Amino acid sequence: MADDAEVCGCNGVCKGDIVKAIKTHGLFTVEDVRKTTKASSSCGSCTGLVEQILASTVGGAYTPAQSNNKPVCGCTENSHGSVREAIRTQHLLTIPEVMKALEWKTPNGCASCRPALNYYLISSWPGEARDDPQSRFINERAHANIQKDGTYALFRACGAG
Ligand code: FES
Numbered sequence: 001m002a003d004d005a006e007v008c009g010c011n012g013v014c015k016g017d018i019v020k021a022i023k024t025h026g027l028f029t030v031e032d033v034r035k036t037t038k039a040s041s042s043c044g045s046c047t048g049l050v051e052q053i054l055a056s057t058v059g060g061a062y063t064p065a066q067s068n069n070k071p072v073c074g075c076t077e078n079s080h081g082s083v084r085e086a087i088r089t090q091h092l093l094t095i096p097e098v099m100k101a102l103e104w105k106t107p108n109g110c111a112s113c114r115p116a117l118n119y120y121l122i123s124s125w126p127g128e129a130r131d132d133p134q135s136r137f138i139n140e141r142a143h144a145n146i147q148k149d150g151t152y153a154l155f156r157a158c159g160a161g
Pocket of ligand 1: 007008009010011039040041042043044045046047
């Protein structure tokens with residue numbers, strides 16, 4: 001989907017606006033996107049698309065509304081919300097600091113929690129937290145969309161035919 005493609009017809013919001021708001025303000029939920037961009041704040045028919053854009057932008061850090069209290073993954077008892085809270089209140093700046101502070105059950109985490117922790121750190125403490133490229137969501141690292149069969153679909157550059 002091109003960045004200039006309209007997502008929310010009611011409020012005239014295109015995909016690029018939503019992705020930019022997510023990255024600039026460190027948004028995690030559809031409600032965050034709704035408040036910041038107005039997308040999905042009228043008839044609501046675009047909510048599913050907004051959710052997909054959010055999930056593909058923040059990767060493992062995305063938490064559908066109904067699973068807010070569930071643990072991030074098998075490596076911890078902490079939910080996404082409590083991890084974000086700890087990063088902010090304890091001024092945690094690296095993945096090892098988070099894992100130590102929250103008593104992670106595994107020494108190096110997994111493909112679910114590392115992208116989430118990396119995203120929460122760099123969006124909570126931009127300029128201070130150290131970005132760990134190896135912990136970025138596979139799509140981000142590969143600049144492509146991983147498919148169910150393990151192949152990749154390349155992003156179509158904005159405005160490209
Ligand atoms: S199309 Fe987005 S709220 Fe109606």
